[in-house]
Amino acid sequence: MPGTACAVEYVSGNMTDPTTKEGRYLDRALTWLAFNGRVLEEAQDAQNPILERARFLGIFASNLDEFFMIRVAAIRDRLRTGVEHRTPSGLSPAEQMAAVQARARELVTAAYTLWEKEIVPGLRDGGVALVRAADLDPGERAFVDHLFAREILPVLSPAAVDKDLPFPRLYHLALHLAVRLAKEGEEERLAIVQLPRAGARWIQVSGGARNDGAQPGGQRFVLLEEAARDHLGELFAGYEILEAVAFRVTRDADFATDDQEEESLVDAVRQVLRQRLRGDPVRLEIAKDASDGVVARLRAALELEEHEVYRVPDPLELKFLVDFARLPSLNAARAVPWPPQPVPSIPPLDGLWDEIRDRDILLFHPYETFEPVVRLLVLAAEDPAVIAIKQVLYRTSSTSEIVNALERAAENGKQVTVLVELQARFDEERNVNWARRLEDAGAQVLYGLAGLKTHAKALLVVRRGPGGVERYAHVGTGNYNERTAAEYSDIGLLSADEDLCADLTGFFNVVTGYSEPLPWRRIEMAPLGLRSRLIELIRREAARGTPEEPGQIRAKMNALLDIPLIEALYEASNAGVRIDLNVRGSCLLRPGIQGMSENIRVVSLVDRFLEHARIFEFRNGGDTEAFFASADWMPRNLDRRVELMVSVTEPEHRDRLARILDAIFADNVKARELKADGTYAKRDGRRKPTRAQEIFWEEARANATRTEDPERSVFQPLRRAPAAG
DSSP: OTTOSOOOOOOOSOOOOTTSSGGGBOOHHHHHHHHHHHHHHHHHOTTSOHHHHHHHHHHHHHHHHHHIIIIIHHHHHHHHHTOOOOOTTSOOHHHHHHHHHHHHHHHHHHHHHHIIIIIHHHHHHTTEEEOOGGGOOHHHHHHHHHHIIIIIGGGOOOEEEOTTSOOOOOOBTOOEEEEEEEOTTSOOEEEEEEOOSSSOSEEEEESSOOTTOOOOOSEEEEEHHHHHHHTGGGTSTTOEEEEEEEEEEEEOOOOOOOTTSSSOHHHHHHHHHHHHHTSOEEEEEEETTOOHHHHHHHHHHHTOOGGGEEEEOSSSOTTHHHHHTTOTTOOSOOOOOOOOBOOTTOOSGGGHHHHHHHOOEEEEETTBOSHHHHHHHHHHHHOTTEEEEEEEESSOOTTOHHHHHHHHHHHTTOEEEEEEOTTSTTOHHHHHHHHHHHHHHTOEEEOOSTTOEEOOOEEEEEEEETTEEEEEEEEESSOSOTTGGGTEEEEEEEEOOHHHHHHHHHHHHHHHSSOOOOOOSSEEEETTTHHHHHHHHHHHHHHHOOSSSOOEEEEEESOBOOHHHHHHHHHHHHTTOEEEEEEOSOBOBOOSOTTTTTTEEEEEEOSSSEEOOEEEEEOGGGSOEEEEESOOBSHHHHHSEEEEEEEEOOHHHHHHHHHHHHHHHHOOSSEEEEOTTSOEEEOOTTSOOOOHHHHHHHHHHHHHTTTTOGGGOSSOOOOOOOOOO
């Protein structure tokens, strides 16, 4: 990577004979690590502003935490239970664990090298310094002393480690200090201090606003663990501090609910939350200067192998950088804002009903604002003509205006039915709380189909209009979460189309009751036929293509792991179909193999916004069909989740999705291309630099300024023809 000395190669698959079963697929875990390596590349890229680089380093660290909590924990379970099932790539659990640990260590080493050699100096050059307690000046030290005595010391509770007592509970992902203590005439002792989990990780000691009235200047911060380590004498009066090292434990967090064994699904989810705090340890991170004795005691208490211990420089848990880099007061360079833009020609206030009735509105977040979706619900909550609202909530924000609107609608006497997915991983507690609030407001809260997660994104509003009952729909690829709608790249559709609304009415009847699925007109639903429909579309391309005009498939998704779909793509490639895939993360498909996948190209795009939309396009002999979906091409999405795929019928909207795919496959700045051996390479840099997300932002900005002249709009709205009669 230009401008950095610590970029590394991220090989993601074992190159085996593609004529064998194992040689047909890459490894899921290793390709995911390759994706996180591309996140790290954004932190390594010296062309990015320093706060953007720091933010990406924090995202990398957060991603790696989840990888150990879920993926490494699953491999470890197979090892411990003696399951010898090989992955599609041919790796045994032991082989996969060895490869994963080796790759993870490469990434961690590269991350900390970057932190020490580039991020810290870059922040300092920008006027932001993270300092040691020993480097505080007298005024700064007095401030930290006062803060520690009033706000930190009362929270801390040291736990003694005694051979006659159970080892203290080490909480999942919490920062701890292991403290070795000495006292004349006594044996050496060990104590554990858990640092506060609430509040900021950093303390600003000078520059900007501060509680003690210090004047602005260079911005200096000390981390919480550094301040605590400097004040341990106040916790252990009468003892000499021999050693105080930071560490934290990552635990298995992949627990499933079983509502057949619990009083209710809510109780089952609460049990999952408790299990996460005491799940089996899968990783110990500890300061690299920790003594061997301390590491040995912790490792023995946690029952971890040597390869599960990661010795890293301070500071542990670099994911704090995600929030730190967002501090608006920091003086260091940050990325130029790309705020969401207004959606062209959408009228203010309650004119939204007429606008949706007249035309479908295709939304492209976060380049275009999520506000029309929120406004639709806010209007529905207060509009006396609205009779009912039906919605699926998978993930939403902690301060959700969408949930507030649903509460108000229920309180206003409307029939509100909300399917809350309690098993949305890591959002279970929030969703349980939302469900209780909605029930208290009078909404009917349901939890979906037994044994399936409901991952679809759908909203239906029923309203009494001048001509009778009307239905208004929103479907999309992203969650009803105002915060992530400004950070994730997603597609949404507002529509009053009768076929789509009828389909969604049937969909809600299926997922909330006992209705059998009807023949769909504009949707496909998993697990009731989505895979078979996709395979049918893939095979149709092979059947309809000719040597002069071969079939073409273009698809955008987050992961490609489903073997039947991969095999269908291989068959289509052998039939001459040209296949372009944008796969953000894990990809089992091995592209570019003669006689198997020579017509398949796979790219991955990592940029400022998280690529989250799923878009599928099939040439269909010149009569192109396009779809967007909530589902990735993964077994869990197609077999164990309720998902929706929606056909895009309006030519203007199909053209817009085509332009989105055009830009992604032309990107040679942020995109990387997957090679047959599992490595990722930069695209052709000899062409004019093309950055897809920048194109999307510029188009949305330009379009927002042209609303007074619809003929000049980049994304021309489609007016629906009046219904016959």
